[in-house]
Amino acid sequence: MEENKRITRKGSTPIKVYCLPEERELIEQNAAAAGLSLSAFLLAVGQGYEVKGITDYERVRELARINGDLGRLGGLLKLWLTDDERTARFGHATILALLGRIEATQDEMGRVMKAVVRPRAEP
Template structure:
């Protein structure tokens, strides 16, 4: 919506509804936290931290796979963040 249209509709008393789905924003924040934790685990392993000495290749590959799946999940949620204009 253009700024002129927005100002015209507000001045005429029309209710302007938001286009952001706050539930999806909350879900996106949760997913972002998950990505941060997984990234932290990967960083510990890459820095040869003593706490990750027992991590084998399969564990690291599982973490990388989980990061990729979480990124895909984040992408799906991001497409739902802004509701289609037909719902306004």
């Protein structure tokens, strides 16, 4: 009879780490800040992964909200500029420069979001 058993972490030998209560408390706080269990945190750090805190994801959410606001602002600005006769005093260069600035800000925010949240390679 052939056994095809898959090796899992649960069936492997654990690594014991002795630490003082203060050290354990600090490790637990760091794991909680990263939104990970103590085991998942230590496994990730032990394999050399840079652990990102959940605050990074909160920042990305905020950046995404601002990015959406900028997009809506650009859309409203375009609408306002095409339908309002009072915009005749603004030159095309000024309008294009403003729209270009909004687009550049959106691109920069996208780069920041990608730098903050990078998918972790699976071990």
